[in-house]
Amino acid sequence: MIGVLVTLILFPLVGWSLGRRSIGEAFLFGAGITGSLLFIAGVVHVPLVIALVLIGVWGASTAVWQLRSGSRPPSMPYPRFATILMVFPFVALTFAAAITPLNDFDGRAFWVLKAKEIARERAIDGPSFKAVTLDPRKNHYPILIPLDGAVILGIAHDFDDRQLRWFYLGVLAALALLVRERIGRLVSPSAGAWCAALLVWIPQFSVEAEGGTLSAYNDLAIAAFAAGAFFELAEEVSRSRDLAVSPNRRDFGAIRFGLWLAFLVLTKSEGLPFAMVFLTVGAFIFRKRVASSAIVAGIAAVALFIWRTRIPPGDEEDIIRLLPTIPQKLHNVRAALAAFPRHMLLMPHWGLFWIAVIIAAALALRHDRRNATLAISVVAAMLAVYVVVYVATAWVVSDLIAVTADRLLMHVIAPSLFLLALAARRVEG
Amino acid sequence: MSGRWLTRIAAALLFVSLAASTLPRLVAIVNNARTLLPLPYEARRERQMGPWYASVEKLRRELRTNEPVALITSRRDIDSAVFANYYLFPIHTRLFVGRNAYRNAAPDRTRPAILVAVNGSHAERTEYDVLRDRDLAAGPRIVAEPELSAPMTTFVLPLAASLDGPSPHTFLIEATLANPNHVSAEVRVTFWPKGLTRTIIIPASTTKTYYDFVYQLFGIMNSGWMRVESSQPLRAAFNFANRGRGDATLMPNAVTDATRIAPAPLHRDTKLFVINPKDTRATMTLNGESIPLDPHAFISRPIETLPTISGDVYAFVTTRELDGRTDFLWPAQ
Numbered sequence: 158m159i160g161v162l163v164t165l166i167l168f169p170l171v172g173w174s175l176g177r178r179s180i181g182e183a184f185l186f187g188a189g190i191t192g193s194l195l196f197i198a199g200v201v202h203v204p205l206v207i208a209l210v211l212i213g214v215w216g217a218s219t220a221v222w223q224l225r226s227g228s229r230p231p232s233m234p235y236p237r238f239a240t241i242l243m244v245f246p247f248v249a250l251t252f253a254a255a256i257t258p259l260n261d262f263d264g265r266a267f268w269v270l271k272a273k274e275i276a277r278e279r280a281i282d283g284p285s286f287k288a289v290t291l292d293p294r295k296n297h298y299p300i301l302i303p304l305d306g307a308v309i310l311g312i313a314h315d316f317d318d319r320q321l322r323w324f325y326l327g328v329l330a331a332l333a334l335l336v337r338e339r340i341g342r343l344v345s346p347s348a349g350a351w352c353a354a355l356l357v358w359i360p361q362f363s364v365e366a367e368g369g370t371l372s373a374y375n376d377l378a379i380a381a382f383a384a385g386a387f388f389e390l391a392e393e394v395s396r397s398r399d400l401a402v403s404p405n406r407r408d409f410g411a412i413r414f415g416l417w418l419a420f421l422v423l424t425k426s427e428g429l430p431f432a433m434v435f436l437t438v439g440a441f442i443f444r445k446r447v448a449s450s451a452i453v454a455g456i457a458a459v460a461l462f463i464w465r466t467r468i469p470p471g472d473e474e475d476i477i478r479l480l481p482t483i484p485q486k487l488h489n490v491r492a493a494l495a496a497f498p499r500h501m502l503l504m505p506h507w508g509l510f511w512i513a514v515i516i517a518a519a520l521a522l523r524h525d526r527r528n529a530t531l532a533i534s535v536v537a538a539m540l541a542v543y544v545v546v547y548v549a550t551a552w553v554v555s556d557l558i559a560v561t562a563d564r565l566l567m568h569v570i571a572p573s574l575f576l577l578a579l580a581a582r583r584v585e586g
Numbered sequence: 587m588s589g590r591w592l593t594r595i596a597a598a599l600l601f602v603s604l605a606a607s608t609l610p611r612l613v614a615i616v617n618n619a620r621t622l623l624p625l626p627y628e629a630r631r632e633r634q635m636g637p638w639y640a641s642v643e644k645l646r647r648e649l650r651t652n653e654p655v656a657l658i659t660s661r662r663d664i665d666s667a668v669f670a671n672y673y674l675f676p677i678h679t680r681l682f683v684g685r686n687a688y689r690n691a692a693p694d695r696t697r698p699a700i701l702v703a704v705n706g707s708h709a710e711r712t713e714y715d716v717l718r719d720r721d722l723a724a725g726p727r728i729v730a731e732p733e734l735s736a737p738m739t740t741f742v743l744p745l746a747a748s749l750d751g752p753s754p755h756t757f758l759i760e761a762t763l764a765n766p767n768h769v770s771a772e773v774r775v776t777f778w779p780k781g782l783t784r785t786i787i788i789p790a791s792t793t794k795t796y797y798d799f800v801y802q803l804f805g806i807m808n809s810g811w812m813r814v815e816s817s818q819p820l821r822a823a824f825n826f827a828n829r830g831r832g833d834a835t836l837m838p839n840a841v842t843d844a845t846r847i848a849p850a851p852l853h854r855d856t857k858l859f860v861i862n863p864k865d866t867r868a869t870m871t872l873n874g875e876s877i878p879l880d881p882h883a884f885i886s887r888p889i890e891t892l893p894t895i896s897g898d899v900y901a902f903v904t905t906r907e908l909d910g911r912t913d914f915l916w917p918a919q
Binding site: 249265273351354359364505507508509510513 | 589596604605608619620623630631634635665671675
């Protein structure tokens, strides 16, 4: 019970402390800020409990002030049927999450275990992280989400993973609400509502045992933070059109963009290349202001590197070191290139979703070239990065693809849904 | 057809393609949750993961949270050990892939003393020698066709051991006891210097074999010598084997004191062993020095050259060749 209360109250409050925003965005922003600040506090050896108390007090006080004084986001006329369709899986998933114990692989083997260790040791470089063992524990994995988990476990005074089930469900709900609100604002409320409904009905997000919302994988969080970053870019494209009308308007979009990138960096190893892809694309959109995004993301990256130097590596792959081995692994290229097209067509995971996205991309390019190019470039660049990783891997590439490709496709869900929305607007005229 | 209808049809198709996969699984997930609902939370986990989880849960109740635990598993059961670690939290665990990984960590002071063996079907608290015995029982004996002695009723086995050296060296006695008589034999085995005694019955015209005689009989890992006393003449073969290296040496069944060791090349780790098989004190002379020995004594000391030795004792020398094989220099009887 405490787990659900902390999930529903603490993270949105911290999210609202930096400005009035929708509940979905506030939850994701709050989870990102809480985890990032605790991580940086841990790196500079500020006791995590003190840091958490400060975050809580600051979050609660400023959020209440923001909610009282800030302007309320305009409500949008979402279609009722799409909203019902969106809510339906959540009712079922909430019932299941409340009753069914966690039963995934990575969540128990790595992520929740790290959350428990941090909650016990109240440090991010305690004995569990410093022990040189042969345990397959992926010591250098970023730990933003385990830190959020540790907050929940710590406040609940309970190391049982049942306290964390709500958090992962919350991430999917927040992502759906973020998609609904942002696509609603950027394209149309109807498109936003339908995209959100589609999202929660994608098997890979809702019911898949490895990576879905009933598991404790971090791919859902990466998808959510990447969605936040992507929508900042899309908003900026839209805003730059409006600026022609009102050029004096100022915005902190670049800073928010940088914060989403920082969350990506601190959530999963893929987050760093993802942030670099976003920064590259963002440079064309934010222009000089992208420097502030880079500084914010850079602080997170530096903190991550400092932390990694203090703890021994685990059994995770060092892709940077593997890159020079690519010329000897060209036999992997074929399997790597075929990986995503093959998994995009897996009906039990994705239905017709990716076929629809590819058609939508072609349609959107003709109607809204700038937005479509933005979305396609993010999706294509990120999948290209993953293909390079597949080529360079020391694993048996087919095994790695089998267990990761569907989860990696989750990361680019927001630009893909955005393409669907753009195409729908184009067809509707 | 208008664009609006085209969009609706496309969206409906897409939605149906997703729901066709998601809805049945969502129903299955909810039905599963409904069946779990009446159970306590731990029982739900047990229902999900079966007897394996029940065994881990039992361990978590038994083990103390402040004592670290070594999880011993095989390469193919690493996942089970990782999840055992997860469910044993907050107990500190350390994973060892294979018994040898644990024994090789012996110099590490932080090596946990409590052992838990984990595989895909269960996890159980155990002892190192139990795991060792399990491994040895599962493997083949080194000497498939032992060379049996002439029938004897009483003799001394000058070296009896069940010990581990650094991996893979595993020292033990492979024993074969054949009763060629028409009546069953009662065999009394005494392990000295501890003085432990076991009696085994060998039915008429049957043969008993042991892959690790000392451990199977006495349940200990130790070294010493043995007196074998049988009610009927037995044919026997005792091989000192190194299971890790796959070599074995036939041991003599000694009946008298003997100290005259013929000169032979000595290699490395050379040791002189002396036993006093009598129930009274004995005196040996080693390179001119007189040394008293307690009854049933078993002593060893490193040597560089073959010593001059005499007295009412039994003496022999071991030396290790460069390839790791142990050579025995037995005294002439």
